[in-house]
Amino acid sequence: MASSRDRGGSVFLCFQLCFIVSHFLLSNNRVLAQRQPRFACDAVRDPGVSNYRFCDQTLDVESRVNDLMSRMTLEEKILNLINDARGAIRLGVPEYNWWSEALHGVSNAGRGTNFTAPVFAATSFPQVICTAASFNTSLFYTIGKVVSTEARAMYNAGVAGLTFWSPNVNIFRDPRWGRGQETPGEDPLLTSRYAISYVRGLQERDDGDKYRLKVGACCKHYTAYDLDNWKGIDRYHFNALVTEQDMSDTYQPPFRSCVTEANVASVMCSYNQVNGKPTCADADLLTGVIRNEWKLNGYISSDCDSLEVMFDSQHYTRTPEETAADALKAAAVQKGLAAEADVNRAVKNNFAMLMRLGFFDGDPRQHIYGNLGLNDICTLENQELAREAARQGFVLLKNSPGSLPLSPRATESIAVIGPNANVTKTMIGNYAGIPCRYTTPLQGIAAVVPETIYSPGCANVECVTAQVDDAKRIASTADATVLVVGADQSIEEESRDRIDISLPGQQTFLVQEVTKASKGPVILVIMSGGGMDVQFAKDDPKVTSILWIGYPGQAGGAALADILFGFYNPSGRLPMSWYPQSYVNNVDMTNMNMRPDPATGYPGRTYRFYRGPTVYTFGDGLSYSLFSHNLIKAQKLVSVPLGRHHFCKRFRCKSIDASEKTCKNVHVRVHLKVKNAGGMSGGHTVFLFSTPPGVHNAPQKQLLGFEKVFLTPKEEGIVRFHVDVCKHLSVVDKAGKRKLALGMHVLHVGSIKHYLMVSI
């Protein structure tokens, strides 16, 4: 069972399980003689299964699950509570591994999916932080759809599961977080919209059946998880101290959207504690919020080795050895510590999910998606979408006149320099699979300009000693210089947060030396998940362009060439703030507070609250074209009707409850004319922000909506925002309750400021 990926903890799990399994096997020798079925309820291979009601596809899921449960022993049920579920061989139910991953393409990071005959690769899309920068929700959805199609094809081939523990919708609170790359960034609205679109793309079936799923997604890691390993503090021991206010308006919204709007199949609780309680043992956070308030129709899994979570606190020591918890749980049932009812409830949820996924419908090739196969994986179309996603996500941060785009004709030679200039695996980030192919930046550029000369400048991204001589020499004669620098998983990854946010090692020195020596324009390309302090390059007039490309996926180099040579107009916007190095010297990563604290000088976090210098900020991003905005419709006044006897009619209130009955359906329309005033077609994202009146420690600015339009030169488009006043303009008070502040709200639309008076 153990593969080379396993860590020590898993071996322990195996030991525990093997012990329990052998114990059961001894008491039931019949099991040993059974042959492993390939698919549950496969009447073609095993006619006996037709007698089982749980195999009857005309019955509803609940009756089928109840029938299955009635046939299983307690021991069998317990062995279906773990991610390596044992099924029930004697009933024709095969083993099932719940743990597959599909963060940005089908991945083999989980044990339920392997790249093995007959499927050796799958399309690898950009890492999420890069895709998020496109601010294009239909792109998020389309990627999800392609990923689930490839996943289904792999399932049919017997090399993947149906339950994928993606996406990661935690808020990228601190630039040092090693897993920030996996997330859609620092804004709760963008993260929510990403979660909804991607989860729907994964789960929704083409036949419109809302109950059954194409594959099951999982929103993780619930909740307030965004520290992995920083200065000796690790996620297994970290106690995140979170205020009700931050919980309600920052950490929870993506999870809520995921459950209530995308109907996600699963939520995974996180390793950390929140306010002294492990999230996976917190009945209020799990049952109270996810099941009762949000009405999850699915299962809750714990990170990373157990499925349905049970609330007996005795085994909650969240350590790396935690993977053994299930075995302990099973043992606990034996000793009567966990109620059998808990086991039943948990197993039922798991089986119900598998039924909705078609796992109990026999050979999947007889059903919808059954004809998906090798020809549906790594198709040219899918690979083109990976390239398109990268192009849409790249963010142009600086562009001096005469720099980008480079002319493919007039540029006769290019120097391509830097530790990330010819990388492959670096481009796909973490939770990746095996891509169909790679196009490195060097290969992408060389395909356009044959005279492309390369020098890595450093041995790797750590860049302990930069070798600048060769790099300077080629830059001094080439028509243009492209420096591809940044990070990889040795700098930022799961279990590795950064200490510094400058370019690693001597990369800054490399950039400076090469820039001084360059003959032509210098284009600085940063391949990274988190932001980098590149203030020096922003200030240096000889660095003529700066482009951030995230971890751009398998087609990253081709997409880069598309942007550099103007075959595609950049339209990405930063989904997170970039801070100066001084930030990490002054701000403790463990401080979860979003709001600044004047008493201690703590500056707060993200564009919504942070008061201090940034290198670049949320929403930054340039185009090769120019876009102008004109407000064509926007109210100046809106009032919420309150009953005559309402308290606030008699006393001055600074805000009212957003949950007031009369607060429903109060809307403001903001219509905007957007014009492409430049000479090149391109995408353009219009943001609608608000600055609420200064009560309840409100954000200085918050995103209410965004809309991306594509416009040809001189073309005009209309963007319409429909603002639900109580839902979107409200803020959260200290107790976590939504309040609508009365008074002047400032709406920021594009470059325009619009004043809106909210009264009663």
Ligand SMILES: *[C@@H]1O[C@H](CO)[C@@H](O)[C@H](O)[C@H]1NC(C)=O
């Ligand atoms: C993947 O490989 C592991 C280890 O070799 C194996 O235990 C598992 O059953 C395989 N899963 C699939 C879906 O092929």
Ligand SMILES: *[C@@H]1O[C@H](CO)[C@@H](O)[C@H](O)[C@H]1NC(C)=O
């Ligand atoms: C660039 O990387 C590719 C893929 O790893 C490799 O085949 C090629 O030799 C490299 N080119 C140079 C000039 O190092």
Ligand SMILES: *[C@@H]1O[C@H](CO)[C@@H](O)[C@H](O)[C@H]1NC(C)=O
């Ligand atoms: C958003 O992405 C979709 C899917 O790739 C694409 O068709 C569309 O043009 C994009 N929208 C904009 C405004 O770029």
